[in-house]
Amino acid sequence: xxxxxxxxxxxxxxxxxxxxxxxxxxxxxxxxxxxxxxxxxxxxxxxxxxxxxxxxxxxxxxxxxxxxxxxxxxxxxxxxxxxxxxxxxxxxxxxxxxxxxxxxxxxxxxxxxxxxxxxxxxxxxxxxxxxxxxxxxxxxxxxxxxxxxxxxxxxxxxxxxxxxxxxxxxxxxxxxxxxxxxxxxxxxxxxxxxxxxxxxxxxxxxxxxxxxxxxxxxxxxxxxxxxxxxxxxxxxxxxxxxxxxxxxxxxxxxxxxxxxxxxxxxxxxxxxxxxxxxxxxxxxxxxxxxxxxxxxxxxxxxxxxxxxxxxxxxxxxxxxxxxxxxxxxxxxxxxxxxxxxxxxxxxxxxxxxxxxxxxxxxxxxxxxxxxxxxxxxxxxxxxxxxxxxxxxxxxxxxxxxxxxxxxxxxxxxxxxxxxxxxxxxxxxxxxxxxxxxxxxxxxxxxxxxxxxxxxxxxxxxxxxxxxxxxxxxxxxxxxxxxxxxxxxxxxxxxxxxxxxxxxxxxxxxxxxxxxxxxxxxxxxxxxxxxxxxxxxxxxxxxxxxxxxxxxxxxxxxxxxxxxxxxxxxxxxxxxxxxxxxxxxxxxxxxxxxxxxxxxxxxxxx
RNA sequence: GGCCCCGUGGUGUAGCGGUUUAACAUACUGGCCUGUCAAGCCAGAGAUCGCCGGUUCAAAUCCGGUCGGGGUCGCCA
Numbered sequence: 001x002x003x004x005x006x007x008x009x010x011x012x013x014x015x016x017x018x019x020x021x022x023x024x025x026x027x028x029x030x031x032x033x034x035x036x037x038x039x040x041x042x043x044x045x046x047x048x049x050x051x052x053x054x055x056x057x058x059x060x061x062x063x064x065x066x067x068x069x070x071x072x073x074x075x076x077x078x079x080x081x082x083x084x085x086x087x088x089x090x091x092x093x094x095x096x097x098x099x100x101x102x103x104x105x106x107x108x109x110x111x112x113x114x115x116x117x118x119x120x121x122x123x124x125x126x127x128x129x130x131x132x133x134x135x136x137x138x139x140x141x142x143x144x145x146x147x148x149x150x151x152x153x154x155x156x157x158x159x160x161x162x163x164x165x166x167x168x169x170x171x172x173x174x175x176x177x178x179x180x181x182x183x184x185x186x187x188x189x190x191x192x193x194x195x196x197x198x199x200x201x202x203x204x205x206x207x208x209x210x211x212x213x214x215x216x217x218x219x220x221x222x223x224x225x226x227x228x229x230x231x232x233x234x235x236x237x238x239x240x241x242x243x244x245x246x247x248x249x250x251x252x253x254x255x256x257x258x259x260x261x262x263x264x265x266x267x268x269x270x271x272x273x274x275x276x277x278x279x280x281x282x283x284x285x286x287x288x289x290x291x292x293x294x295x296x297x298x299x300x301x302x303x304x305x306x307x308x309x310x311x312x313x314x315x316x317x318x319x320x321x322x323x324x325x326x327x328x329x330x331x332x333x334x335x336x337x338x339x340x341x342x343x344x345x346x347x348x349x350x351x352x353x354x355x356x357x358x359x360x361x362x363x364x365x366x367x368x369x370x371x372x373x374x375x376x377x378x379x380x381x382x383x384x385x386x387x388x389x390x391x392x393x394x395x396x397x398x399x400x401x402x403x404x405x406x407x408x409x410x411x412x413x414x415x416x417x418x419x420x421x422x423x424x425x426x427x428x429x430x431x432x433x434x435x436x437x438x439x440x441x442x443x444x445x446x447x448x449x450x451x452x453x454x455x456x457x458x459x460x461x462x463x464x465x466x467x468x469x470x471x472x473x474x475x476x477x478x479x480x481x482x483x484x485x486x487x488x489x490x491x492x493x494x495x496x497x498x499x500x501x502x503x504x505x506x507x508x509x510x511x512x513x514x515x516x517x518x519x520x521x522x523x524x525x526x527x528x529x530x531x532x533x534x535x536x537x538x539x540x541x542x543x544x545x546x547x548x549x550x551x552x553x554x555x556x557x558x559x560x561x562x563x564x565x566x567x568x569x570x571x572x573x574x575x576x577x578x579x580x581x582x583x584x585x586x587x588x589x590x591x592x593x594x595x596x597x598x599x600x601x602x603x604x605x
Numbered sequence: 606g607g608c609c610c611c612g613u614g615g616u617g618u619a620g621c622g623g624u625u626u627a628a629c630a631u632a633c634u635g636g637c638c639u640g641u642c643a644a645g646c647c648a649g650a651g652a653u654c655g656c657c658g659g660u661u662c663a664a665a666u667c668c669g670g671u672c673g674g675g676g677u678c679g680c681c682a
Contacts, residue, residue, distance in 0.1 A: 032637065080640085
């Protein structure tokens with residue numbers, strides 16, 4: 001027996017018991033006589049006292065100990081003398097009177113503090129020594145939380161009759177959407193496997209296979225540029241069900257997520273039930289399909305009022321089919337000139353041409369509720385009449401002391417920049433309750449998206465999404481108008497899940513492929529297996545795929561995805577611990593029939 | 606590929622043209638110390654300031670390039 005109990009579990013009930021514990025030296029306090037060791041294992045920390053009266057050898061071993069050495073200690077649990085109880089520690093009422101210490105392993109001085117995670121360490125260093133980083137409470141807690149969530153999901157779905165089924169990691173490249181990671185085939189020179197971007201087609205094939213309720217904690221691979229919330233391999237809860245409609249899936253996810261939060265993260269608040277808004281509503285009210293609903297600041301369309309002014313910006317925007325939108329920042333009139341400038345700069349960086357601001361000053365010269373010219377401080381006030389300014393503030397529902405911000409431009413950039421500005425202001429004015437998880441469903445996405453660059457229709461979600469029944473006749477003659485049985489789960493401005501009801505009918509699926517401009521050969525090459533399967537009694541089915549990493553980010557208050565992944569990659573796709581990707585032996589390449597381009601040439605490209 | 610921010614002892618920061626032999630905290634090494642818990646006190650070692658080039662009498666400090674990290678736009682069905 002290596003140990004009889006774990007450090008964090010010892011309490012007053014164990015007084016006078018002899019225990020053997022093992023762990024890492026978290027901290028050492030050497031008083032010359034008494035030596036205190038805080039010993040840490042995965043369950044917690046306990047104080048060990050090394051008393052010189054218990055033997056010279058024991059004491060000199062105690063003196064030699066250093067942080068992060070691994071030791072096994074046998075001793076007696078005793079109550080701490082009065083006045084020395086540490087209320088900050090879970091085990092602060094007791095300590096271990098050491099009788100024997102065995103050094104199991106020594107440690108070099110670690111490259112960063114293990115026993116203090118208040119100091120932010122350079123992330124590259126943390127990743128290079130990830131095994132040490134994981135010893136720190138923040139990472140350990142994130143990984144524990146992750147385990148709990150995944151276990152909860154497995155139990156929950158399993159109880160409801162879902163089967164967890166693994167799908168291959170080596171599949172075929174279906175060049176569309178994200179860039180595939182490729183794996184060369186040894187047995188078939190010149191041919192490649194691809195790592196799945198998601199098990200999409202496989203889970204639909206499982207439905208044709210009669211599984212009816214499938215899930216998987218699935219790894220998904222996409223060779224695209226990374227962000228704070230994106231990794232080249234991320235984990236999805238992949239779900240697919242047969243004989244269900246959209247409501248069944250939304251209800252399932254809503255209930256699952258409410259239970260995860262309520263049972264595992266009771267300090268978090270949620271909106272119950274989850275608000276549902278259509279894509280159209282979300283875009284018009286928040287300028288995005290993944291709104292942060294922890295605060296209001298909803299967008300207002302000023303195009304109508306703007307059309308009645310002589311302001312050049314407004315006129316030219318409207319002439320070019322653009323829009324004028326904005327929102328009211330409560331109390332924003334007191335923001336400094338410098339602050340306003342930085343918000344303007346931010347908005348421009350998100351694609352806007354500029355930012356119009358109208359502050360409604362609460363001045364002493366005008367005590368009445370009626371506003372006069374002196375109440376308006378704005379970069380456009382000299383181009384507008386008092387009546388127009390009052391109309392705008394009425395439309396914006398703005399009071400004295402508030403600030404109205406506006407952007408004029410194309411629908412796309414106006415919404416995008418205002419949405420980003422809304423999030424920024426929400427954060428900076430602390431409008432969002434940090435313990436709130438504002439889950440919401442966004443539904444009724446368009447089926448197709450016009451790709452201006454390539455002058456063709458793209459699938460908004462993916463090509464297997466089913467259009468709503470009432471739009472099925474317009475698929476070919478008015479693709480842009482077609483609304484899909486497609487839905488997202490969003491939370492605090494993050495997209496957490498995406499799903500749809502799929503086409504189980506071969507003819508309908510073919511029509512959609514036609515609109516997307518696929519030739520029969522392309523359909524056969526990329527989707528042949530799925531399209532064929534639809535011909536053999538495919539049941540009505542649909543599903544959803546929530547991102548596990550992003551959910552964990554929100555649940556653990558992490559601000560990037562790497563903090564909830566044990567061994568993540570940097571923004572450039574590097575693993576600093578393994579130094580991957582790395583070169584391979586010529587023999588390995590030979591077996592794969594691969595010849596590298598000249599290294600000089602590789603560098604230049 | 607574009608834009609923005611960052612790079613100074615092991616770690617986290619300060620210094621932002623000239624008494625700086627680059628400062629502080631902490632970690633580290635040694636000594637003292639029997640009730641600490643971020644133990645304390647004393648002493649010591651440790652960075653040519655990511656790299657290259659330029660401006661200057663003088664560069665950690667200014668400029669250009671480059672490498673690395675982060676954020677973001679493009680991209681991510």
